[in-house]
Amino acid sequence: MYIKLSTMFYGSACARNSSMFLKQTMILRFLFHCWNPTSIILGSFLLYILKFEILRINSGRAKRRRFKGHLSQRNPNSRMSCGIKTFTVSNHNCSELWSKRAPIEAAFCSSRSLYEFCPLLRPRSSGVLTLGVSVSGYPRVHGNSLLTSRYTLAASHEVHAMRNATSESVVDELKSKEWEIGVLKDEIAAMQGMLIRRTPPTGPPPHYVGTFEFLQDEDNTPRNKLEEIVWYKYGEVNQMKEKNALCSLKRAIDNAPPTRDFIGSLKESYLRTGLPGLIAEVKKASPSRGVLRENFHPVEVAKAYEKGGAACLSVLTDAKYFQGSFENLEAIRNAGVKCPLLCKEFIVDAWQLYYARTKGADAVLLIAAVLPDIDIKYMLTICKKIGLAALVEVHDENEMDRMLAIDGIELIGINNRNLGTFKVDISNTKKLLEGERGEKLRQKNIIVVGESGLFTPADIAYVQEAGVKAILVGESIVKQEDPTKGIRDLFGKDISA
Template identity: 80%
Template sequence: MEGLVSMKTAPGISFHSIPSPNQRPNFFLRRSSMDLQHRRFHFPSIRAQQSGTIFPGKEDEEDSLKLREWEVGMLQNEVAASQGIRIRRRPPSGPPLHYVGPFEFRLQNEGNTPRNMLEEIVWHKDVEVSQMKEKKPLLSLKKVIENAPPTRDFVGSLKAAHLRTGLPGLIAEVKKASPSRGILRENFDPAEIARAYEKGGAACLSVLTDEKYFKGSFENLEAIRNAGVKCPLLCKEFVIDAWQIYYARIKGADAILLIAAVLPDLDIRYMIKICKMLGLAALVEVHDEREMDRVLGIEGIELIGINNRNLETFEVDISNTKKLLEGERGQMIRKKDIIVVGESGLFTPDDVAYVQEAGVKAVLVGESIVKQSDPGKGISGLFGKDISL
C-alpha cells in the first residue's frame, strides 16, 4: 500500500492497491478509455449513489473532462520521455480525486516537485495557459488575427544584417530579469530599450513575455510593437500549447521560440505548421546533440538556436555552439540552408567572433547589452565596432 495514504471504500467492495503513477507510470498510462468507461459503469460515484441515480450529471461530465485532461498530460510525459526529453510537461499526480468511483484516496506527494527550474517554469506555464485560454478562447483570437496587420520578415532581416555587416545578425533581447541572474536592469522602459537597440544596429528584437520568472509581459511586447520600431519581434515565451502562438501573433510577434528540451517532435512539427499559417518565423532552440539531431529531422525548419545555457542547470559554455556545429551536423545545416543563432553568454567581440567561426549567422544577446546605461552603445561594445547604418 505504498503511496496510498488514506482511503475509504464503499461497503462490500474490495480493491487492489493503486500505485501512484509516479512509481509505476505504465499502470495508469496504458489504461484505455474503454477500461475507464468500464470502471465507471461498475462503480458509479458515491454522489450518484447517494442521489439514488447512476446516470451521469453535469458534475460527472466535468469530472470526466478532468480525467481526460489528466490522461493527456500523463501521455505527453510518456511521449516526451521516449524522445529523451527530461522535462515533464505536468506534475505526475494521481487522477483527479472524484475519479476513484466508490473510493476516496490520496496519494503521497512523492516526486510531485519539479526537478529543475525549466520544469518548474513549464508546470507553472501549464496552469497559466489554461487560465488564459478560458478567458480568451482560440476562436476569439482567430477573429482578431483576421484583421491583424501583416507580420515582418524575421529571417529576412537577420540575413540582410549579416550581408550588410559581415557579422552575425543581432537579435537584441529586452530582458529585465532571469532566474539565474536576478534583476538585470532596474530602470526598465521596454520601448526605450527597443528604440536604443534598433538605433544601435539590431536586426531583430527578442521580448521576454514570461512574468513570473523573467519579469516580462505581453504588454511589453505590445508596447514595443506600438513604439514605432521596425525590427521584427521574437516573442520569448515558454510555448507548450498552440494557443500561445495565436496569442503571440495578436500581441505583435513576428516570430516565436520553440524549446526542444520541452516539446516532443510532433508538437514542434505541428507548431511550425501553425507558425507558417500565421506568417510567423519559428526559432527552434536546442542545447545538446540529441536535441539537434531531433530538430534536424523535422521538415521546414529555417532557424535553429543553440543555447549555450543549459536551462536545467543554468551552466553557460559558449563552446556548446561549436560542438553542435561540428562535422555532419554542420554539413546538414548548410545543405538545408538553416540559419543558426548562437544564444546566451556572449559578452565580447571575441565571443561573437568565436561563434561566428563556429558557423552561426546570427546571435541572440540579452545580459551584456541590456545592462548598459545606453543599450545601443552596448551593441558597439559587443561587436567591437559601430554596426548601425
C-alpha cells in the same frame, strides 16, 4: 479541449427487462381472467404502452452494447497512462450540468460507480458524457487497469472520427492535438530522451474508487528550474485561455496587420555587415542573474537597440521568472519600432502561438527540451498558418539530432545556457556545429543562432567561426546604461546602417 463521447447510459436493462416481463404476464393474466370489452380495451392500452417501454429498453441495450464494443477494441499489450482527469456530465433529461474532477477510470469501472460519481444520473436517465483531457497541468493519473488502456484507445477512435470530420478547422485540429498529447506527452518525451516532464507526475491523493486504486508514484517537486517554469506555465496558460478564447484570437489575427519577415531581416543584416545578425533581447531580469536593469523602460530599450543596428528584437513575456509581459511586447510593437519581434515565452500550448500573434509577435521560440517532436511539428504548422517565424532552441546533441530530423525548420538556436542548471558555456555552439551536424544544417539551409553568454567581440568571432549567422544577446547589452553603445561594444564596431 473536451472530447465528446456520445454515449448513452442506461441502468441495468436486464433487471428492468425482467420486471417488464412480470408486468406483461400480469396484464395477460388479467385479460385472461376478466374477459369483457372494458378489460380488453384497458389491457390492449396497457400492452401498447408497455411495447414502447420495451422498445426503449432495447434501444438502450443496443447503445450499451455498442459502447462495450468500443471498449473491447483494445490492444492487450498496450499499457497507457491516462491523462484524463476531469469529466463533466450534462444530463439532458433534467438539462442540468454536473461536473466533478475525478479519475475517468472510476467513471467507467461500472455503471454503478458512474452513478455514484454523478448524482444526477439515475439508472434510467440518458445523457452525454463529455471528457476533459488534462492538458492543464493537473497531475496525471496512473492507472494500471486494462480499462485505462481500453478507454484511451476507445477515446482516440473518437478523436480520429472528429478530426476527419472537421479537418478544415484549426480549432478542431487543436482540440484533437491537445487530446493526443494530453494523454501521452510524457511518455513520448521520455522516449525522445527528454528530461523535462510537461506536467507534475503525481495523481490525486491516493484513494479508493470502486475496484481501482490510484497511487502516487513520484514526488511532486520539479527536478530543475526549467521544469518548474514549465509546470507553472501550464497553470498560467490555462487561466489566460479562460479569458481569451481561441476563436476570438483567431478573429483578431484575421484583422491584424501581416507579420514582418524575421528570418529575412537576419539574413539581410548578415549580408550588410558580414557579422551575425543581432537579435537583441529586451529583458529586465532572469532567474539566473536576477534584475539586470533597474530602471527598465522596454520601449526605450527597444528603440536604443534598433538605433544600434539590431536586426530583430526578442521580448521576454514571462512575468514570474523574467519580469516580462505581453504588455511590453504590445507596447514595443505599437511604438513604431520596425525590427521584427520575437515573443520570448515558454510555449507549452498551441494557444500561446495565437496569443503571441495577437500581441504583435513576428516570431516565437519553441524549446526542444520542453516540446516533443510531435509538438514541434504541430506548432510549426500552426506558426506557418498564422505567419509566425519559429526559432527552435536546442542545447545538446540529442535535441539537435531530433530537430534535424524534422522538416520545415528554418531557424535553430543553440543555447549556450543549460536552462535546467543555468551553466553557460559558449563552446556548446561549436560542439553542436561540428562534423555531420554542421553539414546537415548547411544542406537544409538552416540559419543557426548562437544564444546566451555572448559579451565581447571575441565571443562573436568565436561563434561566427563555428558557423552561426545570427546571435541572440540579452545581458551584455541590456545592462549598459546606453544599450546602443552596448551593441557597439559587443561587436567592437558600429553596425548601424
